[in-house]
Amino acid sequence: MVKTKELVQIETEIHAIEKGNLACPGCQLNLAFKHSLAALNNNAIVVIPACCTSVIQGAGKGYGMHVPIFNTAFASAPPVASGIARKLKLENKDTQVIVWAGDGGTSDIGFASLSGAAERNEDILYIMYNNQGYQNTGNQKSGATPRGAKTTTTMTGKTSKSKNIARILLAQDVPYVATANAAYPQDLFDKISKAAKEFKGNFRYIEIYSPCPPGWNIDSRNIVKVGKLANETGIWPLWESINGEVTLSKVSRRYLEKTNRKDPFEFFKLQGRFSGVDNDLIQQFMEDVEFEWKWLKKYLK
Amino acid sequence: MSENKLVEEPRVLAGPQFNSGNFAVAEAALFAGLHGYFGYPITPSTTIMERLASRLPYVEKPGAFLQAEDEIASITAVIGCSWTRNKAMTATSGPGFSLMQEGIGLATFTETPLVVVNVMRGGPSTGLPTFPAQQELMQAHFGSHGDYMVPTFAPNNVQECFDLTIEAFNASEALRTPVFVLTDQILSTLKERFLIPKKENIELVNRSSPDNPHITWKGETISSNLVLPMNCFGEESKAFATGLSHDDTGHVDLSADTYELLMNRLKEKILTYQHLFPKPEKYLIDDADTVVVAYGSTARSAKYAVNSARKKGIKAGLYRLRTIWPFPKDDIIQSLRGKRIIVVEMSSGQLIWPVERYLKQDVEHIGYLRGSVPPPSLIRKKIEGVN
Numbered sequence: 001m002v003k004t005k006e007l008v009q010i011e012t013e014i015h016a017i018e019k020g021n022l023a024c025p026g027c028q029l030n031l032a033f034k035h036s037l038a039a040l041n042n043n044a045i046v047v048i049p050a051c052c053t054s055v056i057q058g059a060g061k062g063y064g065m066h067v068p069i070f071n072t073a074f075a076s077a078p079p080v081a082s083g084i085a086r087k088l089k090l091e092n093k094d095t096q097v098i099v100w101a102g103d104g105g106t107s108d109i110g111f112a113s114l115s116g117a118a119e120r121n122e123d124i125l126y127i128m129y130n131n132q133g134y135q136n137t138g139n140q141k142s143g144a145t146p147r148g149a150k151t152t153t154t155m156t157g158k159t160s161k162s163k164n165i166a167r168i169l170l171a172q173d174v175p176y177v178a179t180a181n182a183a184y185p186q187d188l189f190d191k192i193s194k195a196a197k198e199f200k201g202n203f204r205y206i207e208i209y210s211p212c213p214p215g216w217n218i219d220s221r222n223i224v225k226v227g228k229l230a231n232e233t234g235i236w237p238l239w240e241s242i243n244g245e246v247t248l249s250k251v252s253r254r255y256l257e258k259t260n261r262k263d264p265f266e267f268f269k270l271q272g273r274f275s276g277v278d279n280d281l282i283q284q285f286m287e288d289v290e291f292e293w294k295w296l297k298k299y300l301k
Numbered sequence: 302m303s304e305n306k307l308v309e310e311p312r313v314l315a316g317p318q319f320n321s322g323n324f325a326v327a328e329a330a331l332f333a334g335l336h337g338y339f340g341y342p343i344t345p346s347t348t349i350m351e352r353l354a355s356r357l358p359y360v361e362k363p364g365a366f367l368q369a370e371d372e373i374a375s376i377t378a379v380i381g382c383s384w385t386r387n388k389a390m391t392a393t394s395g396p397g398f399s400l401m402q403e404g405i406g407l408a409t410f411t412e413t414p415l416v417v418v419n420v421m422r423g424g425p426s427t428g429l430p431t432f433p434a435q436q437e438l439m440q441a442h443f444g445s446h447g448d449y450m451v452p453t454f455a456p457n458n459v460q461e462c463f464d465l466t467i468e469a470f471n472a473s474e475a476l477r478t479p480v481f482v483l484t485d486q487i488l489s490t491l492k493e494r495f496l497i498p499k500k501e502n503i504e505l506v507n508r509s510s511p512d513n514p515h516i517t518w519k520g521e522t523i524s525s526n527l528v529l530p531m532n533c534f535g536e537e538s539k540a541f542a543t544g545l546s547h548d549d550t551g552h553v554d555l556s557a558d559t560y561e562l563l564m565n566r567l568k569e570k571i572l573t574y575q576h577l578f579p580k581p582e583k584y585l586i587d588d589a590d591t592v593v594v595a596y597g598s599t600a601r602s603a604k605y606a607v608n609s610a611r612k613k614g615i616k617a618g619l620y621r622l623r624t625i626w627p628f629p630k631d632d633i634i635q636s637l638r639g640k641r642i643i644v645v646e647m648s649s650g651q652l653i654w655p656v657e658r659y660l661k662q663d664v665e666h667i668g669y670l671r672g673s674v675p676p677p678s679l680i681r682k683k684i685e686g687v688n
Binding site for chain 2: 074
């Protein structure tokens with residue numbers, strides 16, 4: 001894993017995200033974007049569908065990154081990236097083609113085109129930052145919203161289980177699939193680097209857990225804490241799959257044992273989106289978490 | 302659904318209200334007997350969905366609320382719901398309206414009653430998501446492939462957002478057709494006083510069925526030869542719906558005669574009853590030399606300009622369309638031919654097409670593309686002939 005000191009040095013040199021950014025205070029996707037671009041050494045072409053990033057990428061004239069960016073229509077980021085990647089492949093360029101999309105654009109409206117690009121094994125690194133809802137339009141539920149979370153369209157808490165896109169893409173035999181968390185930048189940096197360097201030429205998928213202060217109703221100062229708690233309570237385990245072989249990431253390894261996990265209450269109490277939600281629903285959400293672990297254990301070596 | 306919150310609320314909040322156009326649309330839909338809302342978040346229409354998410358499942362005779370995975374799913378879910386003899390709708394904005402086009406074509410061809418509210422914002426593509434425009438007038442008519450016409454209504458204040466949404470439901474049920482309500486970003490957030498009448502004071506129409514083929518709307522009997530009684534799913538009769546060319550029983554028939562008959566009937570049923578659609582507002586046009594033609598929130602500014610021109614002694618008037626499609630061509634010819642016409646719209650030129658085509662005369666134009674309604678001073682200067 002990259003040393004914290006090294007990471008800080010790399011990020012200070014690269015300046016992946018400059019001034020003039022419209023992110024909310026405490027925004028985790030913005031940090032995740034910074035770490036990702038640093039890991040790519042700014043050698044990337046980024047395709048962004050409608051999502052928070054297409055708004056916060058720059059205020060007024062210009063934008064705050066050093067990579068070319070194409071803002072595309074909601075359902076169409078993977079095909080646009082495919083078009084770019086095909087051409088780069090012909091020219092043997094080492095530039096990475098990145099899709100940087102939110103969870104709505106990935107799990108809902110963009111899912112068909114994502115699945116298509118994965119099937120064709122396009123030379124794309126698809127990164128989904130998961131803030132578990134349509135936060136740009138004011139917190140509506142998405143396919144990735146967890147059960148129990150309140151949104152403006154699930155007023156009493158979402159009643160259905162969230163869609164696990166990483167698992168779906170494993171079923172499509174994508175060579176590199178990983179989950180990450182904006183609260184663990186070293187782990188995130190490593191995964192992006194690995195996907196970019198070792199799996200170039202293939203379709204790759206990384207999903208980053210990105211808590212959203214206004215949407216999840218969290219005090220900005222607690223935002224990293226919530227991200228860390230998601231890992232420590234076992235709610236968001238970090239893992240990666242290389243050619244179908246699943247391994248738990250270092251930071252999540254000890255939470256394989258249920259007794260090592262923190263009380264999920266710690267996680268829930270910091271977030272307004274779970275307050276006042278029916279206990280049964282919260283219980284079901286914890287069962288969903290167990291279900292994911294059961295699945296993970298089955299595949300772990 | 303968690304049971305603890307299911308407190309039954311009244312469906313109709315009769316009485317004076319002070320709220321936004323999107324609020325009025327949502328409440329009007331509930332008033333009209335909405336049973337299924339299927340949508341996808343998109344600014345500036347989202348608050349219609351949010352309002353219905355908090356109301357539709359909890360009112361008396363609750364309906365189904367569903368957030369779909371995209372607009373293609375929304376419109377087609379609305380079609381599915383409508384075929385169970387329930388009133389259904391969706392609301393969207395520019396990019397979403399584009400995605401819905403194939404479903405809209407399917408709805409016209411399968412004669413599915415439904416309502417689509419399009420809260421217009423600046424386009425094309427993502428354009429100006431939080432600013433108003435009027436660039437979907439042509440798309441409302443020609444957006445999907447094939448020949449068809451969808452009745453399209455355009456309110457210009459919050460009360461009309463309420464009234465015309467109910468009219469839209471009635472028209473869709475009476476004529477078995479999709480109906481559009483074109484509002485815009487200004488109307489979506491503008492708050493005004495409006496009145497929700499008592500339930501018994503407004504006529505609500507329900508579609509015909511094989512058992513009850515004769516329905517009336519505004520005192521007029523709807524011909525069951527033009528609008529066929531609808532067999533719905535879940536009823537005793539066998540229902541069949543297809544996007545292929547079909548005969549009157551709904552079964553596939555690709556023959557030339559059947560296709561021609563069907564296409565003519567679909568057009569005829571809208572044109573025959575267009576006199577029942579919302580009438581244009583004619584403001585001071587009788588003695589006017591110059592008439593401004595506009596619709597939606599643009600007409601609010603135009604009216605102000607007309608009033609200021611009148612104060613200066615210029616004989617100006619306003620012709621405000623409330624039904625855009627089918628275009629009220631006879632009325633516009635009768636009222637406006639020979640006068641000096643200024644078409645004002647938040648588009649580089651869409652409303653001007655039918656106006657020019659039917660009046661067959663030179664028409665002046667303000668195509669305002671600055672993400673707001675054209676200021677009254679601009680329209681007044683045009684009326685005065687200053688610029």
